Amino acid sequence: MSLPDAPEPAAPGWPDLGYVLRENAPLIARNTFAVPARAELLADVRNLLGLESLLAAPWLAGMPMLVLGGGSNLLLVDDVPGLVLSLALTGIRITEEDEARVRVVAEAGERWDELVRWTVARGLYGLENLALIPGSVGASPIQNIGAYGVEVAEHIAWVEAFDREGGCLRRLDARACGFAYRDSRFRREAGQWIVLRVAFDLARGGTLRLDYAGVREELAAMGIERPRPSHVAEAISRIRARRLPLPDLLGNAGSFFKNPEVPEALAEALAQGHPGMPSWPAAAGQRKLSAAWLIEQAGWRGHREGPVGVSAQHALVLVNHGGATGAQVLALARKVAASVQERFGVTLEPEPILVGARW
Numbered sequence: 227m228s229l230p231d232a233p234e235p236a237a238p239g240w241p242d243l244g245y246v247l248r249e250n251a252p253l254i255a256r257n258t259f260a261v262p263a264r265a266e267l268l269a270d271v272r273n274l275l276g277l278e279s280l281l282a283a284p285w286l287a288g289m290p291m292l293v294l295g296g297g298s299n300l301l302l303v304d305d306v307p308g309l310v311l312s313l314a315l316t317g318i319r320i321t322e323e324d325e326a327r328v329r330v331v332a333e334a335g336e337r338w339d340e341l342v343r344w345t346v347a348r349g350l351y352g353l354e355n356l357a358l359i360p361g362s363v364g365a366s367p368i369q370n371i372g373a374y375g376v377e378v379a380e381h382i383a384w385v386e387a388f389d390r391e392g393g394c395l396r397r398l399d400a401r402a403c404g405f406a407y408r409d410s411r412f413r414r415e416a417g418q419w420i421v422l423r424v425a426f427d428l429a430r431g432g433t434l435r436l437d438y439a440g441v442r443e444e445l446a447a448m449g450i451e452r453p454r455p456s457h458v459a460e461a462i463s464r465i466r467a468r469r470l471p472l473p474d475l476l477g478n479a480g481s482f483f484k485n486p487e488v489p490e491a492l493a494e495a496l497a498q499g500h501p502g503m504p505s506w507p508a509a510a511g512q513r514k515l516s517a518a519w520l521i522e523q524a525g526w527r528g529h530r531e532g533p534v535g536v537s538a539q540h541a542l543v544l545v546n547h548g549g550a551t552g553a554q555v556l557a558l559a560r561k562v563a564a565s566v567q568e569r570f571g572v573t574l575e576p577e578p579i580l581v582g583a584r585w
């Protein structure tokens with residue numbers, strides 16, 4: 227499952243508006259959980275002019291809107307009212323550079339992993355640890371994607387987004403984006419922003435971050451002694467391909483829960499009863515725990531209930547074995563969270579956006 231291909235051009239004889247609108251459109255092929263849901267209206271937008279004319283349409287005023295990228299970080303629990311907007315805006319280019327740094331600007335509809343490959347192929351440092359994350363460039367700032375010790379916010383110079391409340395295009399620097407762990411202003415102010423392009427500041431050299439979950443070992447197995455960003459991206463892609471179920475084969479949205487941050491006192495009390503429990507320093511007075519570890523300890527790994535289950539490969543990943551609805555996935559997620567709460571006193575929160583339900 228991936229971003230849809232560029233929308234088909236207008237039929238011969240029809241004016242090209244730069245977008246195609248469909249009513250009551252199925253979304254099952256547009257979300258990596260592969261659950262059924264319909265959009266009241268679906269707009270596939272081909273270019274900025276198309277977006278401009280669509281946004282100017284009087285019937286759109288006040289209508290709810292969901293921007294859909296690759297559908298790899300949401301759970302569709304119900305049909306989607308209003309407009310679902312899919313942006314096929316593509317392009318990656320260098321806009322500024324000197325001996326040390328390069329600014330790369332990418333359009334929202336680019337596939338994230340394409341951008342990572344584009345940058346590492348040019349020897350640029352920064353995005354290599356984020357290789358093989360599904361989805362679009364436009365979604366990358368929404369939850370401040372992160373993996374293997376790196377968050378995308380570290381490399382974002384600015385985000386250009388249409389502000390539906392202000393009715394204007396705005397360029398927000400990284401500070402104004404309010405990034406946090408798997409969070410940003412765009413996620414907190416859902417419905418207000420349409421991210422159109424993102425600028426990344428990358429380096430021509432520097433230190434690679436290799437001290438995370440088997441990266442050094444994988445590089446050694448590849449026979450790489452002096453790694454470059456492209457080697458790190460390849461090593462991480464290989465690890466990810468082994469550890470995570472492929473959405474094309476088994477519907478999922480990656481990690482279903484965020485790693486919880488708890489008061490230090492609770493983390494210490496839990497560590498006494500469970501000496502092997504992983505934890506990391508977090509904000510003042512808090513520690514971050516591994517949601518995967520908690521779920522595994524609660525006995526959920528590999529559990530299956532009809533068409534839904536917890537991946538046998540990774541306890542943090544809920545899966546659709548085929549034919550599941552979003553409501554069934556959500557029901558299982560609630561059970562998992564309730565059992566972790568009961569056993570450890572720790573509250574789990576979902577990482578994907580729930581559409582048509584509240585947690």
Ligand SMILES: Cc1cc2nc3c(=O)[nH]c(=O)nc-3n(C[C@H](O)[C@H](O)[C@H](O)COP(=O)(O)OP(=O)(O)OC[C@H]3O[C@@H](n4cnc5c(N)ncnc54)[C@H](O)[C@@H]3O)c2cc1C
Pocket residue numbers: 258292293294295296297298299300313334359360361362363364365366368369370371372373412419420421422470471472473478479480481579
């Ligand atoms: C197998 C697998 C592994 C994953 N691994 C990781 C990982 O390691 N780290 C990680 O952080 N995530 C991971 N994810 C989650 C997901 O890939 C990322 O969050 C990704 O950025 C989502 O991109 P998308 O285009 O699919 O967004 P969607 O799922 O389409 O949308 C997600 C949210 O972003 C909003 N959105 C999307 N595009 C825009 C836009 N242009 N403007 C405004 N809002 C927008 C949507 O409205 C929605 O609220 C994984 C998912 C899968 C399936």
